[in-house]
Structures are given as structure tokens and as C-alpha cells.
Amino acid sequence: MVKLKEYEKYVGVDVIDELELYASKLSGVVVQNINSTSVGGGVAEILTRMIPLLQELGVNALWDVIKGGEKFFEVTKKMHNALHGQSVTYTKEEIDLYLETNEMNAREMDLKGDIMFIHDPQPCALIRKKSDVNQQWIWRCHIDFSRPDPFTWNFLKEYIEQYDASIFSAPSFARELKIPQVLISPSIDPLSDKNKELPQETIDSVLENFNIDKKRPIVTQISRFDYLKDPVGVVKVFRRVRKYVDCQLVLAGGGATDDPEGVKVLAEVQEIAANDPDIFLLLLPPASDIEINALQRASTVVLQKSLREGFGLTVAEALWKSKPVIAGAVGGIPLQIAHKYSGLLTHTIEGTAFALKQLLQNPSYAKKLGENGRENIRKNFLITRHLRDYLLLFLSLLHKKGDVIYL
């Protein structure tokens, strides 16, 4: 199990010392996390890493998972898509099932935390069991909330506003709410397979497996095959740039096989790529963290040409590896990149092509952007900052008055 001390070499002793200082004010406080799955998905991944670290800091962090049948999860999947902006309708039975399942879980679970930390929409209605006035309830929204379906939003809002605080990942996700909305960005873990340092042999062997030439510049976008990630646009960018600079394009991601839209997008990309030997379309299976890590580390420039984005942690992953990144100015990406300082933000195919050409032809400028990018990630988007924000959030609920709190 990873220990806090192992992060010292990345963030410094003072950061770890201060985490211990903040946590010392939370000794004995029980924080009960509840979400809908213990494996798979970003939330489970974050909790798997966070809970042991919180416990090491002396916070009594617990983690429980709600139970629900297949139909319940179909309804919550629909809600998830609706919060992403898809227009949906629900039957009365679906709404009843959502509420009944939450009710059943509330009856069966021991909701004993001093702080109840509820993640995402699936268990949101557990709040109906809030009775003890001293118990503090937090609702954490992990998903893109910039254009939610109005019905779904209004339905959930009734429950969200019964919480003591809500958390969103990016400023554009903020809503008009009666309760405080805290900004806590997600983070990456420098010790995970996706981000840890790799020996050059591992990187070379991954390139070799995919027949990518390590001697020529590599331009990479890591993302699932999804219209919102604009893979077709990326190929067009590449074609414009290759006229002037010899380079290869790697588009790597998963999620196409079980997603009908993903299959369609992949087919379109394959068509436009037209067996170009310098374009590598890599459909990676779920457990490909080392491969993704190696591809990012082997890249000359990383693109994230998203048209819409939740937070876009692939940007943080690439910047952490000191890679110059060109990305769409959407979702949480502008939080990670200050334009021209720690990467380049673009809006169009033409603009992205221009930026890419600029970086491929100016390695020293590209290097500087990558270095600044890594420093920004080191300070603001590693798991230790995420832990710090959670500790402050817990303290904020125990000390509700005043703008400046002396502890």
C-alpha cells in the first residue's frame, strides 16, 4: 500500500508535514464515503487511493457502496447521460425505482459518519435520511455539469439542496444553489501505473509492439473514440502539419467495443486515416495503463482537441510527463493550461495545426511549455492537493462561521 512519505520526492516534505497538521484537527472524525461501485470507473479509482491516505493521516475514513438491481443502474446511467447534456425522459416507474432503491439502501446501511460524503447521482437521495443536525452531508459531483438536462437537474436539485455542501470539479459546472459550492479539481497520482516513471526499455518496447518509429516525432492524442474528442479533427490537423514536418500520429483509446457511437466514430477515423502508415489507431483494452504511460512519454507533442470535456485529466497526465500539450479550451482544461505559459489552448483545426507546427519546429519553446506544465501539475493537480482540499472541506463543515478560521 502506498504511503504518504512516498510523495515527498514530488511535492516536498513541507507539503506532507502540512497535511499532517491539517489532519490533526480532524482526529477521530468519521467520514463515511458512499458511491455506487467499488471497482471500475473514476470515482472508485479515486476512493481506492484516497481512503488509505486519509486513514494514514488519522481521519476515520470509511467507504460503503449502495446496492441496486440492473434496472436501477439503467435509470442512473440515464441520469448520468442527462447531466452530460443528453435530453432524456423518465417513466414514473423509473423515478419510483430510483427513490425506492435509495430508501432501501438508507434503511439497510449504517449511516454513522460525522461527515457523510456522497458521490454522484446514484446515492444522492440518501439525504432524505438526514436527521441528526450535527451530521454534515456533502454531495460530490464528479461529472461534467455544464449543460445538464433541465428535468434531471430540477429533480436532483431538490435533494442536492438538502446537503450542507456540494463539490464541483470546474467553475463552469457551478449552478445556482442554496448551499455552498466548493471547487475541488480532480487529481492524478504520480505513483500509479499511468503516471509513474518508466524505464526507457519499457517505452521502447511499447513503441516496438505498435510498430511506431521512435526516431521520428510522435504526436499523440489519448482519448476514447468519441465525437466530443474530435479524433477526425485531429487527423485533419496532422495532415496539415505533415506537409511541413515529418511526423507520426497516434490516436489511442478504449471504449469503442461496448459503445455503438464509439464504433461509428472509429469507423469514420479509419476511413479518413485511409491506411496511412504514419497514423496509428490503437484500440486499447481497459488495463493498458502502462501502454498509455509509455505512449505519452514517447510523444513529442500531446494533443487533447476536445470539443467538450469534463475535466480532461489526460492533459494533466501528459503535462506531468513534461510534454508540451495543445488542447481545446473547454471544461477543466483551461485550469490546467495557462495559454502560452504551460501549453497552448486552441479552438479550431487551423489553430491547432498552426500550434502543432510551431511546437514541432521550436523544440526549446515546446520544452519550456512542458516544464511549466509539469510544475503547474505538481503544485495543483497531484493527489496530495486533492487530499488537502478534502481535509479543508471537512474542517469547513465543522467550523461554519467566518471567512478566516483560526485553528
Add this chain to the structure above:
Amino acid sequence: MSLVAKEPFHFYTRQNLTYLSGRKATNLIELLSGIKEVPEMSIYHHTHHYLEQHEFLSPEPPNDFAYWITNNLQDKLLGEEIASIDLRELLTLNEIRLKFIEAIEFSINENSESLSRTASPGSEFHFMSARTFVFPTKYIANSLGEFDECLKKVSVHSIFYHIFEAKLFKKISNFCDWLSSSLNEQKLAEEFCKLDPYTQTLENLRKMLIELVENRLKEYSYGKA
């Protein structure tokens, strides 16, 4: 002058939790009305968080308003004016707020083009705020030598607290007062006060403070004190 302090200096550290307001601006008029109406802690957040969050970028861009006006409204002239407002001269958050209002209103009156600029969708200015949590650290200085050692060990957040927040929130002990009143080091205190903390990185600031202290310690060791 004395190497041992009359009163020890207790180093504190602090962290902010950022709050979203749900309020946003797409043009200068909306930005102006937001600046007039948001709580003071929002002004504090938008003028100070950059110093820590984008520390490696300092001295540019110095505040969120200037960054947004320059990069999202593409108003380079006003952006530069807002960026060059000397926060060091302004002693309260209300003074800072009024200075921004004055600069934006002047631009609107003098340059009607300012009013036609609109941020593209997704590039709106989001008003945020902060709550500050202050913690005592284990670092206590009883002499100039110990003060030097502490400056090397405390986090940049502690430096931030004793420099910026001491200026804005008067209750807080600041380096200059302690050097002057507890160590009788008026000249060193003056040198500390002269530094402009808004135009450098926090690590750079730490280095400069240490250098000033160590120069003074050398004077003692050479018997010039």
C-alpha cells in the same frame, strides 16, 4: 540591536478552500457589476490565488481580472492597466475593489469599444470566493539565526501568510513588525518592507528574505553590528 528576540516569532501557515458562486460575466459591464457586488473574499481570491496557484508564472499574470480581460475579451489596453495596478500600495480589500472599479469605469467612458467585446461561450469569467484556514506550525524563532532557519523550512504558504495576509488582515503578525519591535532590527525591517511581493515567485521571495537576513548575520559575525 540584539540577536535574541524579546518575543518569539510564531510561524503560521494557511490554506484556502475555493467556493463557486454560480455568478459569471461575459462582458465588461457584467464583470464591473460583479466586482462591485461580490463579497470582499471574492476580490481577495481573484487578486491573490494566482500568486500561489500559478506561482511559476509570476510576475505575470498578476490577477484573474487582468488575465480574463486580456485573453478572453482581447482588450489588451485595459488588461495591461488592470495588470499594472499596484496592489502593494493598496492596504485593504475594499481599496483594491475600488481601484479596479475606477479603472474599468474609466475604460468604459473613454473607450466605447470596450463595451462591444464579449467572451466566447465557455470562456466566461466565473466569480469565486475563498475561506482561509490558519494553522500554527511547529516553527518558532527566538533569534535572528533561528528566524533564518525557519524561513528555510516553512512552506511557501507560511511565507504567503506572513507577507500578504498580514498586510490585508491586520491581526496577523508580520515579519517587519517583529524584526523592528522584538529584535530592534529597524534597517532590516525596512528592507523587508521595501520588497514588492507581488512581482516575484514565492520561492524567489523566500530566497530574497533569507539573503537579507544572512547578510545581517554576517555583519554580526564580522563585528559590524
